[in-house]
Amino acid sequence: MTLRSPRVRIIGHGNHLRLRTLGDWEAHPIEALRECCRAETALEKAMWQTVNTAREASHSWTEIGDALGVTKQTAWQRFSGGLRHPITGEEIDREGEPEA
Numbered sequence: 001m002t003l004r005s006p007r008v009r010i011i012g013h014g015n016h017l018r019l020r021t022l023g024d025w026e027a028h029p030i031e032a033l034r035e036c037c038r039a040e041t042a043l044e045k046a047m048w049q050t051v052n053t054a055r056e057a058s059h060s061w062t063e064i065g066d067a068l069g070v071t072k073q074t075a076w077q078r079f080s081g082g083l084r085h086p087i088t089g090e091e092i093d094r095e096g097e098p099e100a
Contacts, residue, residue, distance in 0.1 A: 060072070
């Protein structure tokens with residue numbers, strides 16, 4: 001039996017959004033961690049791009065904070081500077097791949 005590499009898929013929408021794991025996570029825990037990290041980086045980029053779009057559309061930091069479930073100050077502190085990797089803190093190119 002061939003064991004598949006761990007993969008993450010996001011399915012559904014709204015209150016039914018779920019994370020589905022595929023492959024053998026127990027046999028390949030390090031690869032599973034890498035997959036989680038890649039997914040987290042992709043979601044972080046999507047949030048940065050969406051916050052940027054909201055700001056360009058003249059939405060306030062209060063509106064953005066409300067959408068994220070945080071205060072306007074917390075939203076501003078998180079998204080007003082450079083995009084950083086959520087685990088390593090390294091700067092990430094907003095358009096391309098994370099810097100090595």
